[in-house]
Amino acid sequence: MRVVILALLLALPCLAGSRARYGGTLKVAATARATETDPLLADTPIEATLVSLLNRPLCRAEKNGAITPLLVTELSRTTPTTVKAPLRSGLARPNGPGLAPAELAAHLTKLSGGSSPYRALLSPLKVATANELTLAFPFPDFERALCHPALAPQGVGPYRFAAQTFTANVFFPEGRPFTDALTVTSTDARTAERLLQQRKVHLALGLGTAADESALLFATFLAFNPVKVGPDFRAAFEAAIERSDLVRFFVLLPAAAMGQLLPPPLSAGMTEPAKLPRPSPLATPRELTLAYDAALPDHRAVAERLQVKLHASGYRIALKPLTRAALRAKPDAELALQSLMIPPVPALAVALALELGGRHDQLAAQLAPLGLISDDKARAHAAQVLAEKLWPELPLIPLYAQALGIQAAKDVQNLKTDAQGLPLLDAVFLGQD
Amino acid sequence: MRLRTTLAVAFLGLSLLQVLAVVPIALRNLSALLQRQQESRIDQEMAAVDATVQRLGADVQRAMDELATSPALEDAARDAAKLPPPPALTSAAATLMVPRGLSVLSLFDADGRTLSSGHLPARLGDLDEALFKATKGNHTLVPVQVELRDETGLHTRPALVTSRALDYGDTRVWAVGGSLLDERVAQQLSRLTGARVEVWGGNEKLGTAGTAAEPTTLRTVSWAPVAEVRLYFSRADLIATRTEVLRAFLALAALGLLLSVGVGFVLARRVTLPVEALTDAARRIAAGELDVRVEERATGELKALVQTFNKMTVDLKATTDKLVASERIAAWQEVARRVAHEIKNPLTPIRMSLETLVAASEKDNPRFKALFKESAVAVLEEVDRLKRIVDEFSQFARLPRPALAQVDLAELCRQVLALYAPHALGEGAAQLTYASHLDDGALVSADRDQLTQVLVNLIKNAEEAMTATGKGGAVTVTVRTQPATATIEVRDEGPGIPPDLRARLFEPYVTTKPAGTGLGLAIAARILQEHDGKLEVADEAGPGACFVLTLPRNARG
Numbered sequence: 008m009r010v011v012i013l014a015l016l017l018a019l020p021c022l023a024g025s026r027a028r029y030g031g032t033l034k035v036a037a038t039a040r041a042t043e044t045d046p047l048l049a050d051t052p053i054e055a056t057l058v059s060l061l062n063r064p065l066c067r068a069e070k071n072g073a074i075t076p077l078l079v080t081e082l083s084r085t086t087p088t089t090v091k092a093p094l095r096s097g098l099a100r101p102n103g104p105g106l107a108p109a110e111l112a113a114h115l116t117k118l119s120g121g122s123s124p125y126r127a128l129l130s131p132l133k134v135a136t137a138n139e140l141t142l143a144f145p146f147p148d149f150e151r152a153l154c155h156p157a158l159a160p161q162g163v164g165p166y167r168f169a170a171q172t173f174t175a176n177v178f179f180p181e182g183r184p185f186t187d188a189l190t191v192t193s194t195d196a197r198t199a200e201r202l203l204q205q206r207k208v209h210l211a212l213g214l215g216t217a218a219d220e221s222a223l224l225f226a227t228f229l230a231f232n233p234v235k236v237g238p239d240f241r242a243a244f245e246a247a248i249e250r251s252d253l254v255r256f257f258v259l260l261p262a263a264a265m266g267q268l269l270p271p272p273l274s275a276g277m278t279e280p281a282k283l284p285r286p287s288p289l290a291t292p293r294e295l296t297l298a299y300d301a302a303l304p305d306h307r308a309v310a311e312r313l314q315v316k317l318h319a320s321g322y323r324i325a326l327k328p329l330t331r332a333a334l335r336a337k338p339d340a341e342l343a344l345q346s347l348m349i350p351p352v353p354a355l356a357v358a359l360a361l362e363l364g365g366r367h368d369q370l371a372a373q374l375a376p377l378g379l380i381s382d383d384k385a386r387a388h389a390a391q392v393l394a395e396k397l398w399p400e401l402p403l404i405p406l407y408a409q410a411l412g413i414q415a416a417k418d419v420q421n422l423k424t425d426a427q428g429l430p431l432l433d434a435v436f437l438g439q440d
Numbered sequence: 441m442r443l444r445t446t447l448a449v450a451f452l453g454l455s456l457l458q459v460l461a462v463v464p465i466a467l468r469n470l471s472a473l474l475q476r477q478q479e480s481r482i483d484q485e486m487a488a489v490d491a492t493v494q495r496l497g498a499d500v501q502r503a504m505d506e507l508a509t510s511p512a513l514e515d516a517a518r519d520a521a522k523l524p525p526p527p528a529l530t531s532a533a534a535t536l537m538v539p540r541g542l543s544v545l546s547l548f549d550a551d552g553r554t555l556s557s558g559h560l561p562a563r564l565g566d567l568d569e570a571l572f573k574a575t576k577g578n579h580t581l582v583p584v585q586v587e588l589r590d591e592t593g594l595h596t597r598p599a600l601v602t603s604r605a606l607d608y609g610d611t612r613v614w615a616v617g618g619s620l621l622d623e624r625v626a627q628q629l630s631r632l633t634g635a636r637v638e639v640w641g642g643n644e645k646l647g648t649a650g651t652a653a654e655p656t657t658l659r660t661v662s663w664a665p666v667a668e669v670r671l672y673f674s675r676a677d678l679i680a681t682r683t684e685v686l687r688a689f690l691a692l693a694a695l696g697l698l699l700s701v702g703v704g705f706v707l708a709r710r711v712t713l714p715v716e717a718l719t720d721a722a723r724r725i726a727a728g729e730l731d732v733r734v735e736e737r738a739t740g741e742l743k744a745l746v747q748t749f750n751k752m753t754v755d756l757k758a759t760t761d762k763l764v765a766s767e768r769i770a771a772w773q774e775v776a777r778r779v780a781h782e783i784k785n786p787l788t789p790i791r792m793s794l795e796t797l798v799a800a801s802e803k804d805n806p807r808f809k810a811l812f813k814e815s816a817v818a819v820l821e822e823v824d825r826l827k828r829i830v831d832e833f834s835q836f837a838r839l840p841r842p843a844l845a846q847v848d849l850a851e852l853c854r855q856v857l858a859l860y861a862p863h864a865l866g867e868g869a870a871q872l873t874y875a876s877h878l879d880d881g882a883l884v885s886a887d888r889d890q891l892t893q894v895l896v897n898l899i900k901n902a903e904e905a906m907t908a909t910g911k912g913g914a915v916t917v918t919v920r921t922q923p924a925t926a927t928i929e930v931r932d933e934g935p936g937i938p939p940d941l942r943a944r945l946f947e948p949y950v951t952t953k954p955a956g957t958g959l960g961l962a963i964a965a966r967i968l969q970e971h972d973g974k975l976e977v978a979d980e981a982g983p984g985a986c987f988v989l990t991l992p993r994n995a996r997g
Contacts, residue, residue, distance in 0.1 A: 255565065256524075256564035256565050311561065314593065315587070315589055316566075326591045
C-alpha cells in the first residue's frame with residue numbers, strides 16, 4: 008500500500024503536466040500564404056488547415072476510420088440509401104444567423120450540382136432535406152465523404168477570425184478550443200524554422216520533415232485534353248518525366264511520387280501501370296499551353312520542369328498562370344496542373360479522379376457497384392481495381408502527393424491530425440516544457 | 441543676237457562651265473572626306489565596342505573568381521552530398537547569380553548533374569552536357585548555347601561562360617557561370633555607339649536596341665559559331681551633311697552665276713555702249729547727219745576707236761562739205777551750161793531773123809514785109825521755147841506740195857486715156873493705138889493733178905518714142921493692186937531705153953530726145969517721191985519700155 012501511495016505521489020507532477028490547460032495564444036508560422044477562404048478552393052494542406060479553423064464539415068474522419076459527428080448529432084442509416092443527419096442546435100456564426108438544417112440541405116444540394124470537382128463526393132446524393140439525406144444508390148462511404156473539409160458549410164468552426172487573429176469560438180459544439188487565440192505568420196521555410204527554434208512560434212506548418220505517409224493525400228495531376236495533345240502524349244510524358252525528380256527538387260515536402268490514380272496511402276497493393284513504349288520525338292513540334300495555379304510555387308516549378316523536359320519530345324509548351332478558381336473552371340485546357348485534397352477512402356478518391364478526368368456522367372455507374380460492397384476492405388480493393396482500369400483511360404497523369412509538414416515546439420501538447428492529415432489545432436493546448 | 445546679249449551669254453556659259461567642272465570634283469572629294477571621317481568614327485566606336493566586350497568577359501571572370509572563393513559556394517559544395525538536396529542548395533545558383541551580375545550560373549556535381557541552376561531551375565537533377573562539357577576545366581571564356589525558358593517555351597541563347605571548381609572534402613562542385621548575349625548587350629552597345637545593335641544566335645534575332653536611319657554601314661562582332669552582334673551605323677548624317685554642303689555649294693554656285701551674269705552684263709554694257717554709240721552714229725552719218733559725235737566714255741582700244749571715229753566724222757564732214765561745195769559748183773556749172781545751151785539755141789534763130797530783118801530794111805527789100813512776118817513768127821516761136829524752158833526749170837525748182845485726196849487709179853487712167861484716140865502716124869503709115877488693163881479698187885492718197893501730169897508725161901514719151909520709129913504700136917496702161925501697194929504700168933513698143941541711160945534716166949537734163957529738156961522724168965520721179973512712192977523702169981527683155989509707178993495704198997488716207 009505504501010508503495011502504491013508513493014507511486015501515485017510520484018506520478019502527480021506528470022499528470023499535472025499532461026492535463027489539458029485552457030488559455031494562451033497558439034502562434035503558428037506558415038510557409039505559404041493562405042489566399043483562399045472558400046473551403047472548396049482552400050484545399051492545399053496549409054490553406055485547408057487554416058480554413059478548417061473557421062469552417063468545419065458535418066463530421067470528422069478519424070485516422071482509425073471512425074467518424075466523429077461535429078455539426079450533426081449523429082450520422083446513421085435508416086435504410087441503405089437514407090442517411091439521418093440531424094443538425095445540432097445553436098450553431099452560431101459570427102456574422103448572420105446560425106446554421107439551420109434547411110441551409111445545410113441547400114448547401115449540400117448546391118455543392119452536388121455545382122462545378123467544383125468535389126461535387127463528385129456527393130454524387131450518390133439524391134435529395135437533401137433537413138436532417139435527412141437520400142442517396143440514389145447505396146454507398147457506404149458517403150458519411151466519410153461528408154467529412155471532407157471542402158464540403159464544410161461556411162461560418163461554423165472552433166475559431167473566429169478578427170483583427171488578424173483567430174479567437175476561440177466558445178460555442179463550438181465540440182467544445183471550445185483550448186487556446187484563447189491563434190495567430191498565423193506567413194513566411195518562408197527557413198524563417199519558419201528559425202522562429203520555431205527561437206520559440207517565437209509554437210508550430211510551423213509546411214516544413215517538410217513530417218513523415219506520416221498516411222497523410223500524403225494532397226494529390227496533383229496533369230490533366231490533358233486528349234485531342235489537343237495528341238495520342239502519344241502520355242507515353243512521351245512517362246518517358247521524359249521522372250516523378251521522383253519532381254518530388255526531390257521541385258515540390259514542397261513531405262511529398263511522394265504518385266504513379267497511380269490513387270495517392271500512396273490508398274494505393275498499397277496496386278499493380279504498377281505497364282510501362283509505355285518510348286515514342287519517337289514529334290516530327291513537327293506541337294504547341295501546347297499548360298495552365299497552372301499561380302498561387303502555388305510548386306505548380307510553377309513543376310510546370311517549368313514539364314516545359315523543359317517535354318521540349319525534347321517535340322512539345323513546345325507555353326505556361327499560363329491562373330487563379331485557382333479560373334483553373335478549376337477550365338476543364339478543357341490543353342494541359343493543366345490540378346491539385347485536389349483526396350479523401351482517405353479509395354472509392355471517394357476514384358470518384359474525384361473520374362470528375363477531374365471529365366467523366367462526371369459515369370460517376371453513378373462506376374460508384375454504384377462499389378456501393379454494393381459492404382465490406383470496407385473489399386470495397387477499397389474494388390476501388391483500387393477500378394483505379395487501375397481507369398489509369399490509361401482518363402486524361403489524367405498523376406504526378407505527386409503531398410502532406411502537411413508540421414514541426415511543433417515542445418510545449419505544444421495534444422497535437423493530433425485527422426484522417427486527412429490536417430492538424431486539429433483546436434485540440435492543442437500549451438503546456439510547460 | 442546683240443553683242444551685249446552675246447557677251448552676257450558668254451559670261452554665263454563660262455561661269456556655268458566652271459560650276460559644272462568644279463562641283464562634281466568638289467562633291468566627290470567632299471564625299472570621300474566625309475566617308476573617311478565616318479569610317480574613322482566607326483572604327484573608334486568599334487574599338488570601344490571591343491573594349492566593352494573585353495570588359496564584359498573580364499566582369500564574368502572576376503565574378504566567377506570571386507564566387508569560387510566565396511563561402512556561399514563552399515556551403516553549396518557541402519550540401520551537394522545531401523539527399524534530398526536541401527532547398528538552400530537547389531536555390532543557391534539563383535541566389536549567387538544576381539548579386540554578381542551573372543545571367544547564367546549552374547552548379548554541377550563531378551558528373552555534370554545539375555545541382556542548382558539560376559538561369560534554368562527546371563534543369564535540377566539533369567545532366568547538362570552542352571554547358572558542362574564545353575566549360576569543364578576551362579577558365580577562359582567560352583561562347584556556348586545556353587538553354588533558357590520563358591512563358592512561351594524553352595529556347596537556346598548564346599552566352600559567354602567560364603567555369604570554376606571547388607572541392608569540399610571528396611566532393612567537387614563545378615560552377616559554370618557567365619553572361620547572356622542578349623538584348624541587354626544590344627542595349628549596352630547601342631548606348632555606347634548610338635548604332636542599331638542586333639544580337640543574332642544562328643538565324644534567330646535575339647535582341648535589338650537602338651535605331652539607325654537608312655542607309656547604314658554594318659559591322660559585326662562574332663562569337664562563332666553561337667552568336668554574332670551586328671551593329672548598324674547610320675550613314676544618314678553623312679548623306680544629310682553631303683546634301684547640306686551640296687545645297688550650300690549649289691546656292692553659292694547659283695549666286696556666282698547670277699553675279700557672273702550681272703557682271704557680264706555690266707561689262708558687256710561697258711563694251712557695247714561705245715560700240716552701239718558708234719553704230720548709231722554711223723547710222724546717223726549714213727543718213728547725212730555729219731555733225732554726230734560719240735562720247736568718249738570707253739577706255740582702252742574702244743576709246744581709241746571712238747576717238748578715231750570722231751576724227752573720221754570730222755574729216756568726213758569736212759570732206760563732204762568740200763564735196764558738196766564742189767558738187768554745188770559743178771551743178772551750177774551744169775545748170776549754167778544747160779541754161780546757156782538751152783537759151784543759146786533759140787537765140788541763134790532770133791539773132792538771124794533780126795539780122796535778116798535789119799538787112800532787108802536797109803536794102804528796102806520788097807520782101808521786107810514778108811520777111812518781117814516770117815521772122816516775127818520765128819522769133820515768137822523761139823521766145824515761146826525760151827518761156828517753156830524757163831517754166832520747166834521753174835517748175836522743177838519749185839514743185840508744189842501735193843494736195844492729197846482719195847484717187848482711184850483705174851478711174852484716173854480711164855480719164856487720161858480718154859484724151860487719146862488711135863491714129864495713123866501719116867497717110868498710109870502705121871497706127872498708134874492705146875490699150876488698158878485696169879484693176880478696180882486701186883485707191884491711193886495722191887494729188888490727182890500731179891499724178892495726171894506724170895501719166896500724161898509717160899504716155900507722151902511713149903507716143904514720141906513710137907512716132908520716132910515710124911512703126912507705130914500700142915501704148916498699154918495697166919493698173920494692178922497688191923495688198924500694200926498699187927501700180928500703174930505704162931508700156932510702149934518703141935525702141936526702148938539704151939542700157940547706158942537706164943541708171944541716169946531720172947536725173948535732170950537726161951533725155952534721148954533732141955528737143956527735150958531732160959526734166960520731164962526727173963519731175964515725174966520727184967512727184968512720186970513726194971507721194972512716198974517710186975517710179976522705175978522695168979527690166980524688159982523685148983523691145984519697148986515699161987515705166988512702173990508704185991504708190992502705197994491709202995498711204996496718207
